[in-house]
Amino acid sequence: MKGFRTERGARALSVTGIVVLALLFVFATQPGIHKAPIYETSAWGILVLLAFAGWGGALDVLLFRDRRADFGLRSVWGASMMLFVGGILAASSAYSRFASLALVDVGLVAFCIQHYRERRAHRDRVVFAWRVLRRNGLLSTFVGIVLVAAVVHYLGGVADLSSNPNDDDTAYFPMVRRLIETGTLIEPFSFRRLSALGGQTFFQALIIPHASYHQLNTFDRGICVLMIVALIVGHRSGRRRMPLAVTALVLGFFLSLPNISINSAPHFAGFAFFLGMFRTMVFLRESDRVSAKAIVVAVVAIATCTLRQNYLSVPITTLAISYGYRLLGKRGGTSTLRERLREPLLVASLSALALLPWLVLAYRSNATILFPLQNGTFRKALELQSSTVTWLRELRLLLSVALENEPIKVLGLLALAGALVRDDHPYKPLRSFWISCAIGLVFLTHSFSMADAGNLARYLFGFFAALAAAVLLTVGTQPLFGRDALRNRATLALAMIAVLLQFPSAREKASKSYQTFVRNIDTQRRSPPQSIDTLPHEVFMYGHIQSFVPAGQRMAVMVDAPYRLNFVRNTIFNIDMPGFSSLKPDMPYFEGPEKVAEYFLAHDIRYLVYVRPEFSHSLYQREFWLVRMFNEEEVWRLSAPYFVDLIDSLTQLRDSRNNVYEEAGIVVLDLATRR
Amino acid sequence: MARSRYVARSGGIALLVIAACTRAPDPEVSARTSFVARVASAEDAGAVWHLTSSDELLFDDGWYPLETGKEGIHGDAWRWMGRSSVMRLRTQSEPMKLELTGSVPMHLLGSPPLITFRWRGSRVETFLAPAGRFTKTIAVTAAMQAGSTFGDFTMETSSVGREGSDPRELGFSLFAVRWDAAIR
Numbered sequence A: 001m002k003g004f005r006t007e008r009g010a011r012a013l014s015v016t017g018i019v020v021l022a023l024l025f026v027f028a029t030q031p032g033i034h035k036a037p038i039y040e041t042s043a044w045g046i047l048v049l050l051a052f053a054g055w056g057g058a059l060d061v062l063l064f065r066d067r068r069a070d071f072g073l074r075s076v077w078g079a080s081m082m083l084f085v086g087g088i089l090a091a092s093s094a095y096s097r098f099a100s101l102a103l104v105d106v107g108l109v110a111f112c113i114q115h116y117r118e119r120r121a122h123r124d125r126v127v128f129a130w131r132v133l134r135r136n137g138l139l140s141t142f143v144g145i146v147l148v149a150a151v152v153h154y155l156g157g158v159a160d161l162s163s164n165p166n167d168d169d170t171a172y173f174p175m176v177r178r179l180i181e182t183g184t185l186i187e188p189f190s191f192r193r194l195s196a197l198g199g200q201t202f203f204q205a206l207i208i209p210h211a212s213y214h215q216l217n218t219f220d221r222g223i224c225v226l227m228i229v230a231l232i233v234g235h236r237s238g239r240r241r242m243p244l245a246v247t248a249l250v251l252g253f254f255l256s257l258p259n260i261s262i263n264s265a266p267h268f269a270g271f272a273f274f275l276g277m278f279r280t281m282v283f284l285r286e287s288d289r290v291s292a293k294a295i296v297v298a299v300v301a302i303a304t305c306t307l308r309q310n311y312l313s314v315p316i317t318t319l320a321i322s323y324g325y326r327l328l329g330k331r332g333g334t335s336t337l338r339e340r341l342r343e344p345l346l347v348a349s350l351s352a353l354a355l356l357p358w359l360v361l362a363y364r365s366n367a368t369i370l371f372p373l374q375n376g377t378f379r380k381a382l383e384l385q386s387s388t389v390t391w392l393r394e395l396r397l398l399l400s401v402a403l404e405n406e407p408i409k410v411l412g413l414l415a416l417a418g419a420l421v422r423d424d425h426p427y428k429p430l431r432s433f434w435i436s437c438a439i440g441l442v443f444l445t446h447s448f449s450m451a452d453a454g455n456l457a458r459y460l461f462g463f464f465a466a467l468a469a470a471v472l473l474t475v476g477t478q479p480l481f482g483r484d485a486l487r488n489r490a491t492l493a494l495a496m497i498a499v500l501l502q503f504p505s506a507r508e509k510a511s512k513s514y515q516t517f518v519r520n521i522d523t524q525r526r527s528p529p530q531s532i533d534t535l536p537h538e539v540f541m542y543g544h545i546q547s548f549v550p551a552g553q554r555m556a557v558m559v560d561a562p563y564r565l566n567f568v569r570n571t572i573f574n575i576d577m578p579g580f581s582s583l584k585p586d587m588p589y590f591e592g593p594e595k596v597a598e599y600f601l602a603h604d605i606r607y608l609v610y611v612r613p614e615f616s617h618s619l620y621q622r623e624f625w626l627v628r629m630f631n632e633e634e635v636w637r638l639s640a641p642y643f644v645d646l647i648d649s650l651t652q653l654r655d656s657r658n659n660v661y662e663e664a665g666i667v668v669l670d671l672a673t674r675r
Numbered sequence B: 001m002a003r004s005r006y007v008a009r010s011g012g013i014a015l016l017v018i019a020a021c022t023r024a025p026d027p028e029v030s031a032r033t034s035f036v037a038r039v040a041s042a043e044d045a046g047a048v049w050h051l052t053s054s055d056e057l058l059f060d061d062g063w064y065p066l067e068t069g070k071e072g073i074h075g076d077a078w079r080w081m082g083r084s085s086v087m088r089l090r091t092q093s094e095p096m097k098l099e100l101t102g103s104v105p106m107h108l109l110g111s112p113p114l115i116t117f118r119w120r121g122s123r124v125e126t127f128l129a130p131a132g133r134f135t136k137t138i139a140v141t142a143a144m145q146a147g148s149t150f151g152d153f154t155m156e157t158s159s160v161g162r163e164g165s166d167p168r169e170l171g172f173s174l175f176a177v178r179w180d181a182a183i184r
Helices: A007-029 A037-063 A071-091 A097-117 A119-135 A137-159 A165-182 A199-210 A217-233 A244-255 A268-283 A290-307 A313-328 A337-366 A391-403 A411-420 A429-447 A453-476 A485-525 A537-546 A593-602 A622-628 A634-656 B002-021 B027-042 B046-050
Strands: A554-558 A571-574 A607-611 A657-663 A666-674 B057-059 B077-081 B084-090 B096-103 B114-119 B122-128 B134-140 B150-157 B172-181
Touching: A007 A037, A007 A097, A007 A119, A037 A071, A037 A097, A037 A137, A037 A199, A037 A217, A037 A290, A037 A485, A071 A097, A071 A199, A071 A217, A071 A268, A071 A290, A071 A337, A097 A119, A097 A199, A119 A137, A137 A217, A137 A244, A137 A485, A165 A199, A165 A571, A199 A217, A199 A290, A217 A244, A217 A268, A217 A453, A244 A453, A244 A485, A268 A290, A268 A313, A268 A429, A268 A453, A290 A313, A290 A337, A313 A337, A313 A429, A391 A411, A391 A429, A391 A453, A411 A429, A411 A453, A411 A485, A429 A453, A453 A485, A537 A657, A537 A666, A593 A634, A593 A666, A607 A634, A622 A634, A634 A657, A634 A666, A634 B027, B027 B046, B046 B172, B084 B172, B114 B134, B122 B134
Parallel strands: A554 A571, A554 A607
Antiparallel strands: A607 A666, A657 A666, B057 B084, B077 B172, B084 B150, B096 B134, B096 B172, B114 B122, B114 B150
16 A cells, blocks of 8 residues: 555556546447446446536535535535536427437546546545555455445346336336437426426436436436445544444445335435435535535535425425524624525525526426426316315324334434434534424325325435434434533434344345345346347337328327337327326316317327227226226325226227227327228 | 495405315316216226215225125125224215115124214114115204214124134125215
């Protein structure tokens, strides 16, 4: 290690890193290199992560003069900045595959420059880690196991080709293809589009240049997991870091959590961005420039909001509570109210600015900027609030979600530790986040009173997992001697007991998860490289079916895999969940097939491509919805009649309108021509 | 003059607020309900439909999930309850009747149980369950329904039994339930 301590050693280490990165880039992007898809996508995923850190590093250098943020924090800042740029491009219909590649390339160049400029710091970190680990064999073994778990988790995410046919195939994948091919995200008939601002779609669009649609889990289950690991490892409060053993234990805790996600919607992404937001607030100091603080806080908070509609309330209330504390609490110095108001007002203005492209896009797509407060293309008759649920039932649901939380069984204990620990930071990051999560829970339970505890746990995972991490990071960096030593030790002990209690309940599921990761990795590494011969038959079939619709004509589709269609050739309206969303005036239901045909023709949609119910292998099977019409879950009971009615109407239109073409049960109807 | 203008304006604002807060009945909801009824009849799913919770009637604590025969939703359906169960019924401003058809598992109990009906906690009727399928009609006056949006109808049975490996306590099996206006 002696050679590393010199300037030449630092330079050699840095240049080696850059060369490795360049080789990785060539490996991932050159089609001439024979490689299994898992290698290409996992290499590209690492490059995307480094590009995040590159953009974040540039922001760090521009905004903060006296100190540097760690890799995890930079990756969240950078991802948020890229999202902001992506939002502007998408709002102005200018996004493309080239934009995805350019955003990543720019980030990588920035990363290389910072990597070289910060070579001494990198060298010191390597030397320090080497020294610590060399002295303690047991600790280094434990750290090694955790790191291997992180790598397997990442590769397992890349190798996870599972998709939810009802959500991913019919809605989320088509959104990625639409963004890449049309430059924007206009989906007036898509309920899933209406329900999210589009952040997750943007991040998936960064992956798609070197991944198939079924590899889009790479972002959420791969890259975001590495971001979480980096955020935990890099945490410090002032000058205090968590002891290495505690860090490894905390990482083990999160890496062993069973994955309860059922589709490619944000899951670990929510966790990473909420944790990033918490860490950003911890990073800030009173002495930083107000504008610098406001920029990072605003971009990260807004990036988090764009991921999922139900995330919206938490970043906003966290910031409101944090600045509320600062305005009302005791502060040193002689700052006036006007000076104290400056920062929150700047954060609010910049947040509005960062959110603007996504709001413009939402308005263009679904005529709303505030769904569910403003309906836009949403059908009022399908409100998701239960009409039969009383406040006591809501309370019961709320308690069951909070106390029997999946997958963090010990959330209650961790929340208790979070409530007891002292939050000395001027921004009160833990206190604000804790209260916001509680508000978010109440808000979500109330707005989705039709949902069950299992589904609510999925929606809540992003900020609940981040809260658990925030508590552990805070108690792990509290001083154990001096003032408040007893309290700090007690909260640390409580949190560690919670961590240890979680392990037995998670052991079996975690073991199964890792076995699945390894099995998937093994299967994928033996797959042939992507080529025209490896493409599924569906790709050609959908292309052939679409060729019967004249190029340039508008078409509405209700098929199992609309992401196989070409969004450049035709303007495609994807009816992912019949009934929920449509161009105004509302699409007619329960009025017969002729009204449906008239409605589409009035919107200049002459061609309708749909899958016959007896051929559908996912969402559009009539019997599936018929059973749900008589279901105890109110949400199914309300939505099922719309599915059955549209399926029946289309079946009748098939008898009365010109069937242009049919293959594998997918029918092309010309609504303007009668049989 | 100014005062009367002020009163008129305040009254107008109050009306606007009331109008905004009052939920106008959505015609689509009734169209949807009619559609479901039509489909249920066409698909021979009437039994299932009548035993599924709705905006008007909610199967609450004590009711086991709905069960069907070999034909799935296209045929017979029933719901078991244990020792007691609660049904939440949307109250109306007119007299209503609740009609229940079901049976007790006499082969498990040995002797007929005593069944008690309660409306909002007060006993309405107690009777010895007859053998085989029977129908009971409970009149619920407008006065009984006054006060809140839903009224709890509770059923209790004096004895329960267990069948084979089924761990559930079985007290009464419901085949059909109707919550209609009394004068219809």
